[in-house]
Amino acid sequence: MGMATTIGLRGLSLSSCSLPLLRSLKTKPPTSSYPTTGAFAATTGTTSTLKALLLPYSLIILRGCPSFCVAPNANAAATAPSESNGDYPTDDIKDAAHLLDLRVGRIIKAWRHEEADSLYVEEVDVGEPEPRIICSGLVNNIPLHLLEDAKVVVFANLKPRNMRGVKSCGMLMAASDASHQNVELLVPPEASVPGERIWFGTEHDKDNLPDPATPNQVQKKKIWELVQPHLKTDASCTAMLGEHLMQTSAGAVVCKSLKNANIS
Helix, strand or coil: CCCCCCCEECCCCCCCCHHHHHHCCCCCCCCCCCCCCCCCCCHHHHHHHHHHHHHCCCCCCCCCEEEEECCCCCCCEEEECCHHCCCHHHHHHHHHCCCCEEEEEEEEEEEEECCCCCCCCCCCHHHHHCCEEEEEEECCCCHHHCCCCCEEEEEEECCCCEEEEECCCCCCCEECCCCCCCCEEEEECCCCCCCCCCCCCCHHHHHHHCCCHHHHHHHCCCHHHHHHHHHEEECCCCECCCCCCEEEEEECCCCCCCCEECCC
Protein backbone atom coordinates (compact mmCIF):
# COMPACT_ATOMS: atom_id res chain seq x y z
CA MET A 1 0.00 0.00 0.00
CA GLY A 2 1.50 3.29 -0.55
CA MET A 3 0.77 6.88 -1.16
CA ALA A 4 -2.71 8.30 -0.79
CA THR A 5 -4.38 8.67 -4.14
CA THR A 6 -7.52 8.02 -6.09
CA ILE A 7 -7.63 4.94 -8.29
CA GLY A 8 -10.39 2.87 -9.66
CA LEU A 9 -10.08 2.53 -13.35
CA ARG A 10 -12.49 0.27 -14.99
CA GLY A 11 -12.96 -0.09 -18.63
CA LEU A 12 -11.31 -1.45 -21.68
CA SER A 13 -13.61 -3.69 -23.62
CA LEU A 14 -11.58 -6.54 -25.06
CA SER A 15 -11.99 -7.73 -28.63
CA SER A 16 -11.91 -11.39 -29.52
CA CYS A 17 -8.48 -10.99 -31.09
CA SER A 18 -6.85 -9.75 -27.90
CA LEU A 19 -6.65 -13.05 -26.01
CA PRO A 20 -4.17 -14.87 -28.28
CA LEU A 21 -2.10 -11.72 -28.55
CA LEU A 22 -2.09 -11.31 -24.79
CA ARG A 23 -1.11 -14.90 -24.18
CA SER A 24 1.67 -14.76 -26.74
CA LEU A 25 3.15 -11.52 -25.43
CA LYS A 26 6.75 -11.85 -24.27
CA THR A 27 8.61 -8.76 -23.13
CA LYS A 28 12.35 -8.72 -22.71
CA PRO A 29 13.41 -8.67 -19.05
CA PRO A 30 15.18 -5.51 -17.91
CA THR A 31 18.97 -5.57 -17.92
CA SER A 32 19.04 -4.35 -14.33
CA SER A 33 16.80 -5.11 -11.41
CA TYR A 34 15.19 -1.65 -11.44
CA PRO A 35 16.04 1.72 -12.90
CA THR A 36 17.69 4.34 -10.76
CA THR A 37 16.66 7.28 -12.92
CA GLY A 38 13.42 6.26 -14.61
CA ALA A 39 11.35 3.47 -16.08
CA PHE A 40 12.66 0.51 -18.03
CA ALA A 41 13.23 1.28 -21.71
CA ALA A 42 10.78 -0.58 -23.94
CA THR A 43 12.05 -2.45 -26.96
CA THR A 44 10.60 -1.65 -30.36
CA GLY A 45 9.23 -5.17 -30.76
CA THR A 46 7.55 -5.15 -27.35
CA THR A 47 5.95 -1.78 -27.96
CA SER A 48 4.54 -2.95 -31.27
CA THR A 49 3.13 -6.08 -29.66
CA LEU A 50 1.48 -4.13 -26.87
CA LYS A 51 -0.03 -1.71 -29.37
CA ALA A 52 -1.55 -4.61 -31.26
CA LEU A 53 -2.75 -6.10 -28.01
CA LEU A 54 -4.32 -3.06 -26.45
CA LEU A 55 -5.57 -0.97 -29.36
CA PRO A 56 -8.77 -3.07 -29.57
CA TYR A 57 -9.66 -2.01 -26.02
CA SER A 58 -12.08 0.86 -25.61
CA LEU A 59 -11.31 2.88 -22.49
CA ILE A 60 -14.19 4.15 -20.38
CA ILE A 61 -13.05 6.71 -17.82
CA LEU A 62 -15.16 7.20 -14.71
CA ARG A 63 -14.46 8.05 -11.09
CA GLY A 64 -13.38 5.20 -8.85
CA CYS A 65 -12.13 4.02 -5.47
CA PRO A 66 -9.18 5.56 -3.61
CA SER A 67 -5.84 3.82 -3.38
CA PHE A 68 -3.47 4.34 -0.50
CA CYS A 69 -0.56 2.90 -2.43
CA VAL A 70 0.54 5.35 -5.08
CA ALA A 71 1.33 9.00 -5.61
CA PRO A 72 -1.65 11.35 -5.91
CA ASN A 73 -1.43 11.47 -9.72
CA ALA A 74 0.23 8.11 -10.36
CA ASN A 75 -2.92 6.74 -11.94
CA ALA A 76 -5.98 8.36 -13.44
CA ALA A 77 -9.35 7.80 -11.79
CA ALA A 78 -11.63 5.38 -13.59
CA THR A 79 -14.12 2.63 -13.19
CA ALA A 80 -15.89 0.07 -15.35
CA PRO A 81 -19.20 -1.65 -15.89
CA SER A 82 -19.98 -4.63 -13.71
CA GLU A 83 -18.35 -7.96 -14.63
CA SER A 84 -21.84 -9.39 -14.81
CA ASN A 85 -22.51 -7.54 -18.07
CA GLY A 86 -20.15 -9.87 -19.91
CA ASP A 87 -17.96 -7.08 -21.33
CA TYR A 88 -14.76 -8.52 -19.86
CA PRO A 89 -13.92 -12.18 -20.49
CA THR A 90 -12.32 -13.46 -17.29
CA ASP A 91 -9.35 -15.07 -19.02
CA ASP A 92 -8.51 -11.84 -20.86
CA ILE A 93 -8.44 -9.90 -17.60
CA LYS A 94 -6.27 -12.57 -16.01
CA ASP A 95 -3.80 -12.50 -18.88
CA ALA A 96 -3.61 -8.70 -18.61
CA ALA A 97 -2.98 -9.05 -14.86
CA HIS A 98 -0.04 -11.33 -15.59
CA LEU A 99 1.70 -8.41 -17.31
CA LEU A 100 1.91 -6.75 -13.88
CA ASP A 101 5.03 -7.52 -11.87
CA LEU A 102 3.49 -8.37 -8.50
CA ARG A 103 6.04 -9.75 -6.06
CA VAL A 104 6.38 -10.96 -2.52
CA GLY A 105 8.20 -8.33 -0.48
CA ARG A 106 9.46 -7.94 3.08
CA ILE A 107 9.66 -4.55 4.76
CA ILE A 108 13.14 -4.19 6.20
CA LYS A 109 12.45 -0.90 7.95
CA ALA A 110 9.91 1.92 7.84
CA TRP A 111 9.78 5.53 9.05
CA ARG A 112 7.64 8.64 8.82
CA HIS A 113 8.24 10.83 5.77
CA GLU A 114 9.85 14.05 6.97
CA GLU A 115 7.92 16.25 4.53
CA ALA A 116 4.53 14.50 4.34
CA ASP A 117 2.46 13.77 7.44
CA SER A 118 0.36 11.05 5.78
CA LEU A 119 3.24 9.04 4.32
CA TYR A 120 5.53 6.31 5.52
CA VAL A 121 8.77 5.50 3.74
CA GLU A 122 9.75 1.81 3.60
CA GLU A 123 12.80 -0.15 2.55
CA VAL A 124 11.41 -3.31 0.97
CA ASP A 125 13.24 -6.49 -0.02
CA VAL A 126 11.80 -7.65 -3.35
CA GLY A 127 14.57 -10.11 -4.23
CA GLU A 128 16.86 -7.56 -5.88
CA PRO A 129 20.46 -6.69 -4.94
CA GLU A 130 19.25 -3.54 -3.18
CA PRO A 131 15.94 -2.91 -1.37
CA ARG A 132 13.29 -0.73 -3.00
CA ILE A 133 12.30 2.58 -1.43
CA ILE A 134 8.50 2.85 -1.42
CA CYS A 135 6.25 5.56 -0.01
CA SER A 136 2.86 4.53 1.38
CA GLY A 137 -0.05 6.59 2.64
CA LEU A 138 -0.69 4.37 5.64
CA VAL A 139 -0.04 6.70 8.56
CA ASN A 140 -3.73 6.98 9.46
CA ASN A 141 -4.40 3.28 8.99
CA ILE A 142 -1.53 1.12 10.22
CA PRO A 143 0.80 1.70 13.20
CA LEU A 144 4.42 2.05 12.21
CA HIS A 145 5.64 -0.82 14.38
CA LEU A 146 3.41 -3.28 12.48
CA LEU A 147 5.19 -2.55 9.19
CA GLU A 148 8.71 -3.57 10.06
CA ASP A 149 9.56 -7.12 8.95
CA ALA A 150 6.06 -7.56 7.48
CA LYS A 151 5.53 -9.67 4.36
CA VAL A 152 3.74 -7.62 1.70
CA VAL A 153 2.66 -7.65 -1.94
CA VAL A 154 4.60 -5.17 -4.08
CA PHE A 155 3.49 -3.77 -7.44
CA ALA A 156 7.02 -3.64 -8.84
CA ASN A 157 6.61 -2.38 -12.42
CA LEU A 158 4.88 0.87 -11.55
CA LYS A 159 6.81 3.92 -12.78
CA PRO A 160 8.88 5.57 -10.02
CA ARG A 161 7.46 8.81 -8.60
CA ASN A 162 8.95 11.61 -6.56
CA MET A 163 7.03 11.90 -3.29
CA ARG A 164 8.02 15.12 -1.55
CA GLY A 165 11.69 14.54 -2.28
CA VAL A 166 11.66 10.74 -1.91
CA LYS A 167 11.70 8.60 -5.05
CA SER A 168 9.14 5.84 -4.60
CA CYS A 169 9.79 2.73 -6.73
CA GLY A 170 6.62 0.66 -6.48
CA MET A 171 3.60 0.34 -4.27
CA LEU A 172 2.35 -1.87 -1.48
CA MET A 173 -1.00 -3.45 -2.25
CA ALA A 174 -3.84 -3.32 0.24
CA ALA A 175 -7.55 -3.96 0.76
CA SER A 176 -9.98 -1.28 1.90
CA ASP A 177 -13.65 -1.30 2.87
CA ALA A 178 -16.37 0.78 1.21
CA SER A 179 -15.78 3.73 3.54
CA HIS A 180 -12.01 3.63 2.89
CA GLN A 181 -11.51 4.09 6.61
CA ASN A 182 -10.35 0.53 7.21
CA VAL A 183 -7.26 -0.45 5.27
CA GLU A 184 -5.16 -3.61 5.52
CA LEU A 185 -2.06 -4.67 3.63
CA LEU A 186 -2.27 -7.82 1.55
CA VAL A 187 -0.29 -10.59 3.23
CA PRO A 188 1.54 -13.39 1.39
CA PRO A 189 2.09 -16.69 3.25
CA GLU A 190 4.86 -16.64 5.83
CA ALA A 191 6.79 -19.30 3.85
CA SER A 192 6.79 -17.20 0.67
CA VAL A 193 10.14 -15.78 -0.48
CA PRO A 194 10.83 -12.10 -1.20
CA GLY A 195 11.13 -11.56 -4.93
CA GLU A 196 8.82 -14.41 -5.88
CA ARG A 197 6.39 -13.40 -8.59
CA ILE A 198 2.70 -13.61 -7.71
CA TRP A 199 0.14 -14.94 -10.16
CA PHE A 200 -3.60 -15.57 -10.50
CA GLY A 201 -5.21 -18.96 -10.99
CA THR A 202 -3.58 -22.40 -11.02
CA GLU A 203 -0.12 -23.94 -11.25
CA HIS A 204 -0.64 -24.02 -15.01
CA ASP A 205 -0.95 -20.24 -14.98
CA LYS A 206 2.25 -19.98 -12.95
CA ASP A 207 4.14 -22.11 -15.46
CA ASN A 208 2.95 -19.95 -18.37
CA LEU A 209 3.51 -16.47 -17.00
CA PRO A 210 4.68 -13.95 -19.61
CA ASP A 211 7.49 -11.55 -18.86
CA PRO A 212 6.07 -8.46 -17.12
CA ALA A 213 5.46 -5.30 -19.10
CA THR A 214 7.86 -2.41 -18.55
CA PRO A 215 6.76 0.46 -16.30
CA ASN A 216 6.37 2.71 -19.34
CA GLN A 217 4.07 0.16 -20.99
CA VAL A 218 2.03 -0.33 -17.81
CA GLN A 219 1.39 3.41 -17.68
CA LYS A 220 0.94 4.11 -21.39
CA LYS A 221 -1.30 1.12 -22.09
CA LYS A 222 -3.23 1.50 -18.82
CA ILE A 223 -2.81 -2.16 -17.90
CA TRP A 224 -3.27 -1.49 -14.17
CA GLU A 225 -6.42 0.50 -14.86
CA LEU A 226 -7.87 -2.47 -16.72
CA VAL A 227 -7.03 -4.99 -14.00
CA GLN A 228 -7.59 -3.09 -10.74
CA PRO A 229 -11.43 -2.97 -10.76
CA HIS A 230 -11.49 -6.78 -10.78
CA LEU A 231 -9.29 -7.17 -7.69
CA LYS A 232 -11.28 -7.94 -4.52
CA THR A 233 -11.13 -10.00 -1.37
CA ASP A 234 -13.74 -12.73 -1.01
CA ALA A 235 -15.83 -13.75 2.00
CA SER A 236 -12.80 -15.49 3.53
CA CYS A 237 -10.51 -12.42 3.08
CA THR A 238 -8.61 -14.12 0.25
CA ALA A 239 -7.32 -11.88 -2.54
CA MET A 240 -9.00 -12.63 -5.87
CA LEU A 241 -8.99 -11.47 -9.48
CA GLY A 242 -12.56 -12.25 -10.41
CA GLU A 243 -12.76 -15.99 -9.73
CA HIS A 244 -8.98 -16.51 -9.72
CA LEU A 245 -6.91 -16.76 -6.53
CA MET A 246 -3.92 -14.49 -6.02
CA GLN A 247 -1.20 -17.09 -5.49
CA THR A 248 2.35 -17.67 -4.33
CA SER A 249 4.15 -21.01 -4.36
CA ALA A 250 3.45 -21.18 -0.60
CA GLY A 251 -0.29 -20.52 -0.91
CA ALA A 252 -2.85 -17.76 -1.42
CA VAL A 253 -2.52 -14.06 -0.57
CA VAL A 254 -4.96 -12.77 2.06
CA CYS A 255 -5.72 -9.76 4.21
CA LYS A 256 -6.36 -9.86 7.94
CA SER A 257 -10.09 -9.22 8.22
CA LEU A 258 -11.63 -7.24 5.34
CA LYS A 259 -14.19 -9.29 3.40
CA ASN A 260 -15.44 -8.40 -0.08
CA ALA A 261 -13.12 -5.41 -0.10
CA ASN A 262 -11.51 -3.48 -2.94
CA ILE A 263 -7.81 -4.07 -3.60
CA SER A 264 -5.47 -1.35 -4.83
